[in-house]
Amino acid sequence: MPPFERHVFVCGNRREEGHPRGCCDPAATEALHKAFKATIADRGLARRVRANKAGCLDQCEHGPAVVVVYPEAVWYGGVTADDVAEIVDRHLAGGEPVARLRLDDGCINTGACAHKPRRVPVG
Numbered sequence: 001m002p003p004f005e006r007h008v009f010v011c012g013n014r015r016e017e018g019h020p021r022g023c024c025d026p027a028a029t030e031a032l033h034k035a036f037k038a039t040i041a042d043r044g045l046a047r048r049v050r051a052n053k054a055g056c057l058d059q060c061e062h063g064p065a066v067v068v069v070y071p072e073a074v075w076y077g078g079v080t081a082d083d084v085a086e087i088v089d090r091h092l093a094g095g096e097p098v099a100r101l102r103l104d105d106g107c108i109n110t111g112a113c114a115h116k117p118r119r120v121p122v123g
């Protein structure tokens with residue numbers, strides 16, 4: 001079997017209610033990961049693309065629901081189940097990132113990100 005062309009990592013981290021960093025799956029449903037898996041299978045992409053559950057991806061302030069796609073290292077924030085088909089069809093299958101959900105590269109791994117609703121030092 002050839003190697004996967006793309007991996008999508010879906011944060012399913014849970015934290016207690018009221019935690020200052022929030023979390024990506026407060027209801028512990030894994031619904032977003034399941035939606036990616038189902039849509040990838042539905043599109044016949046399961047041999048080319050793999051959706052993996054991930055713990056905290058350390059970009060919590062861009063959540064809830066942070067997703068990263070490799071090998072491009074394209075980060076998405078605030079992803080909902082309604083966004084999954086677009087990401088699968090346009091990016092995972094077609095190679096074109098979904099600009100409206102994409103996090104700026106300058107926001108990743110920096111406490112100086114101007115888009116963060118809460119200022120939490122990274123580290």
Ligand code: FES
Nearest residue numbers: 011024056057060
């Ligand atoms: S809890 Fe999802 S990125 Fe941290």
